[in-house]
Amino acid sequence: MICTTSLTLRYANNVSGSWVTSTLDSSPIAIHGPSIAIDSHDQVHISYTDCEGDKLRYATNVSGSWTFSTLDTADGLDSATCIAIDDADCVHISYRQRVAGDLKYATNASGSWSKTTLDSADNLGSSNSMAVDSANRLHISYFDSTNGNLKYATNASGSWVCTTLDSADWVGLYTSISVDATGHSHISYFNSTNNNLKYATNSSGSWFY
Numbered sequence: 001m002i003c004t005t006s007l008t009l010r011y012a013n014n015v016s017g018s019w020v021t022s023t024l025d026s027s028p029i030a031i032h033g034p035s036i037a038i039d040s041h042d043q044v045h046i047s048y049t050d051c052e053g054d055k056l057r058y059a060t061n062v063s064g065s066w067t068f069s070t071l072d073t074a075d076g077l078d079s080a081t082c083i084a085i086d087d088a089d090c091v092h093i094s095y096r097q098r099v100a101g102d103l104k105y106a107t108n109a110s111g112s113w114s115k116t117t118l119d120s121a122d123n124l125g126s127s128n129s130m131a132v133d134s135a136n137r138l139h140i141s142y143f144d145s146t147n148g149n150l151k152y153a154t155n156a157s158g159s160w161v162c163t164t165l166d167s168a169d170w171v172g173l174y175t176s177i178s179v180d181a182t183g184h185s186h187i188s189y190f191n192s193t194n195n196n197l198k199y200a201t202n203s204s205g206s207w208f209y
Helices: none
Strands: 009-013 020-025 031-038 044-050 055-060 067-073 077-085 091-097 102-107 114-119 124-132 138-144 149-154 161-166 171-179 185-191 196-201
Touching (some): 031 091, 044 077, 055 091, 077 124, 091 124, 091 138, 102 138, 114 149, 138 185, 149 185, 161 196
Parallel strands (some): 031 077, 102 124, 124 171
Antiparallel strands (some): 044 055, 055 067, 102 114, 124 138, 138 149, 149 161, 171 185
């Protein structure tokens, strides 16, 4: 990925009744792939990448002022990140290591930050999207660019399981996932072969797409 050093992380909110924008991170890095989530105390959490320094970055105002952390330094972090907050206000971030082609996951659920490689079978992890269900279980949709498949990862069973959901045509780009009140997943994604929008769900007990 070719990056420039003129990109900054900006934040906008209308908490005061009108829109206010501010620059959060203007360090000489290339900022890509921001994702934002709000916890139960209305505090803000943002994940993003510095693709020149190959860093996964995290910004939050939980302490009352903005703080910034580097969570992962790896060879070739991708621009796509997705952040989610569970009922205990723990932070979960899915992201991709581009050079290795791995789907990765970072969380502070244990009280300190840890990171895990979830899937490294092929060149995958782009277009990742994550949701948390009512039992604080994680659900991630993502693209397998080696085989052109839609994939899905979850720890609903107590350990992480990665599954290929749709392998017909070249599918799985631009995924977005949501979980309903019953814990069932709903995924929208793009079929590049036929240029159409697809939808997958396990609401019936088995996957349908």
